[in-house]
Amino acid sequence: MSQSALSTPTLSASIAGIGFWTRGLPSWEAACAYLADGQLPEAPANRPSPQLLAANERRRAPETVAVALEVALAACTAAGRDPATLASLFTSTHGDLSITDYMCETLASAPLTLSPTRFHNSVHNAAAGYWTIGAHAMAPATAISALDHSFGQGLLEALVQLATGTDAVLLVAYDSAATGPIAQISRSEGLLGGALVLVREVLPGQPRLQASLRDAAAGESEAPDRLAGLVGANAMLPMLPLFEALARRQAHATIPTGHGKVLGMEIANG
Secondary structure, three states: OOHHHHOOOOEEEEEEEEEEEEOOEOOHHHHHHHHHHOOOOOOOOOOOOOOOOOHHHHHHOOHHHHHHHHHHHHHHHHHOOOHHHOEEEEEOOOOOHHHHHHHHHHHHHOHHHOOHHHHHHHOOOHHHHHHHHHHOOOOOEEEEOOHHHHHHHHHHHHHHHHHOOOOEEEEEEEEOOOOHHHHHOOOOOOOEEEEEEEEOOOOOOOOEEEEEEEEOOOOOOOOOHHHHHHHOOOOOHHHHHHHHHHHOOOOEEEEEEEOOEEEEEEEEOO
16 A cells, blocks of 8 residues: 555644633633733632523532533634534543542442432533533534543544534533542643634634644643643643644644644644
8 A cells, every 4th residue: 555545634624713711711812811921810710600501500510511611602602603503522531530539439438328410410421411401402412531632532533523524513621620539540630621613614814723643753742831830730731732822823733642643733823
């Protein structure tokens, strides 16, 4: 077989809208301003408050669901897209580790007291479920976990969906802090979420990605110091090279996808 037949195809997408949330930077606009001049918003909220949910649901939703829905709706709003019409893809390294820790501890000590509500929120597709209900979305929704490479695999899956006929995909990435004994083997700190509305068509004035899967070079996909220093050791740090490149209007970014591979991206800023 020839080398050209074995070459990796280039996957492309335009970014129609972006959402971002971490403590201290409660929006994509705040993140861009911080990277531009180092300024942080005054008295930002300590917890996302996703308006897609009714008030009682917002109070009950775990932090992972809250941050996922906050950034998802922000990206859709920025893109001018109806959330109900978009295929969605939710990716998280761990899901909600605080609930997992609670469930393990309760099952080990008093299993009959396990909370049905917390069990309901422990499943990996909890955020996707809240989203489809809140947005009245009937389009396909996918939940992915690939440990340290969850963002890269989620982005790759979204780009493949576009390449195989989907017009637009909402990609949502998020992780929260690990607690209890689990934190000793699955470290994660803080709360971080990011979302992209990716579309097949070329959008004037919007960033355009050209991505291909290739072998990784040493250190090339490490998280940028500026945002990583504020976010801390969150499990979703691997998303930051792309988000910082977009904020700084840089032309290149790499995202790890596992097994010594990265998604190498060329970014044409509109």
